[in-house]
Amino acid sequence: MVLSKEEKNIYNKNYFEKNKDKLKEQRKIYREKNKEQIASKVKEYAEKHKDKILEYHKTEAYRKCVRISGWKQHGIISDNFDELYNHYINCWKCELCHVELIEGDTASNRRCLDHDHKTGLFRNILCNTCNSWKTAERKPKKTKEEKKQQLQEYRDNNKKNQKIYGANRRFREKLQAFILS
Numbered sequence: 001m002v003l004s005k006e007e008k009n010i011y012n013k014n015y016f017e018k019n020k021d022k023l024k025e026q027r028k029i030y031r032e033k034n035k036e037q038i039a040s041k042v043k044e045y046a047e048k049h050k051d052k053i054l055e056y057h058k059t060e061a062y063r064k065c066v067r068i069s070g071w072k073q074h075g076i077i078s079d080n081f082d083e084l085y086n087h088y089i090n091c092w093k094c095e096l097c098h099v100e101l102i103e104g105d106t107a108s109n110r111r112c113l114d115h116d117h118k119t120g121l122f123r124n125i126l127c128n129t130c131n132s133w134k135t136a137e138r139k140p141k142k143t144k145e146e147k148k149q150q151l152q153e154y155r156d157n158n159k160k161n162q163k164i165y166g167a168n169r170r171f172r173e174k175l176q177a178f179i180l181s
C-alpha cells in the first residue's frame with residue numbers, strides 16, 4: 001500500500017503522539033550520552049555562522065520565537081501561538097485600563113500577556129501595572145458602577161478569548177486532570 005504525503009504526515013503525527021513519552025526519553029538519553037559532542041558542535045556552528053546569527057537576532061522572526069518560547073516556559077497553553085502572537089503584537093491599548101502600550105522590558109505600560117495560572121489559558125493583553133494587579137492607586141478613580149461594568153467587560157472578553165485561543169484536544173486531558181486535581 002502506498003501512502004500519500006498527507007496520509008504519511010497523519011501517520012507520523014499519530015505515531016509521535018502515541019509514543020511521545022518514549023521518544024522524549026530516548027532523546028534525553030541520547031543527549032545525556034553525547035553531551036560533549038553536541039556542545040562542541042553547537043559551539044562550532046555558532047563560530048562559523050556568527051554574523052548570520054547576529055543578524056538573525058535582530059529580526060522580527062527571532063523576537064517572535066523568543067517571545068513564544070517565553071510564554072511556553074510560563075505555562076501558557078495555546079493551539080495557535082501564531083494567532084496569539086499576532087493578537088499580542090497588534091494590541092496597543094491595555095484591555096483593562098486602556099492605557100497606551102509600549103514594547104519594552106521596564107516601563108509600567110509595557111505590553112504583558114495575562115494568562116490564567118491555573119489553566120494556562122490566555123486571558124488578556126495588559127499593561128504591566130494591571131498585570132501586576134497594582135492598579136488601585138495609579139488609576140483614576142472610578143465609580144462603583146464603572147468598576148462593575150469594567151469587570152464585566154473583562155470577564156466577557158476572557159470568555160471570548162478563551163474560545164479563540166483555547167487549549168486543543170492534545171492538552172485538554174492534561175488540563176482537565178489538572179483542574180480536577
Ligand SMILES: [Zn+2]
Nearest residue numbers: 094097127130
Ligand atoms: Zn492597564
